Amino acid sequence: MNEIRVGGMRFALDLSQPLYEQVLEQVRSSIAKGEIALGEKIPSVREMAQALKINPNTVMRAYQELERDQLTETRRGQGTFITTDADKVSHIRHRLAEEAVEEFLARMSSLGFTAADIANILRAKGGEG
């Protein structure tokens, strides 16, 4: 699978998407799922870059987006830490979910599926899984 474990997180990078987006999303996912604790330190830019075999600048870009979303706090000279504010995590998590739902519904609507159609499809899906 080319799966890399670093800092208690799992990473699987490919070329289908920008690398910085994949790093961002996979760290964010770990936070949202609670797989990494609040206040915990994540690997340094250089350490992460070396582990993932990508450029430090690329990791930096991902880390800066995490901080802009207030999911992390950076302390110069110390490192990058997950926020200690559970509300921040909850807020971002629901905002991202809202975006996913909106995009999904728009996409299905553009294919001519109604809300009832979608409910049926998901119900069928849930039944088999």
Place this chain on the structure above:
Amino acid sequence: MNEIRVGGMRFALDLSQPLYEQVLEQVRSSIAKGEIALGEKIPSVREMAQALKINPNTVMRAYQELERDQLTETRRGQGTFITTDADKVSHIRHRLAEEAVEEFLARMSSLGFTAADIANILRAKGGEG
């Protein structure tokens, strides 16, 4: 809105995505929704390019993807026509829906939402709309 009507279809292009993908998706959407009839001729490459103010090569690329999906048939010297095979349309429509569902569920799962969570969110969404 910068909405352009051409060949019975509506187009609204922006810079958030490749132009050829937007043209592809918007024609495909018109077909899936039955807004354009089976067997009908769609605008020529040059006509579409002029109407949308984009390059003919860009339109060409969108048209070729439609043909690869067998949603259209091209007749040299005559033009590009929607397939007359309703099954083809149905097949593609369900394939795209399947992809949308899979991506949506994966995205929600990466945020730590369960199938039950998702059902609740969509039910709430349906109720208010």
Place this chain on the structure above:
DNA sequence: TTAAGTGTATTATATCACTTAATACACTTA
């Protein structure tokens, strides 16, 4: 036969996002 309108192919150019590389600087801690 001809002219206009089709799809199609080719070559060249330009732009932009992404990624890497190499450095350097400010800060914190041991």
Place this chain on the structure above:
DNA sequence: TAAGTGTATTAAGTGATATAATACACTTAA
């Protein structure tokens, strides 16, 4: 003081996207 942090800068390369200009094969109607 040395090592490890985040951060900034400059340069270069690559690939996808889009445009431009041109040409060719085919179909249809005048």
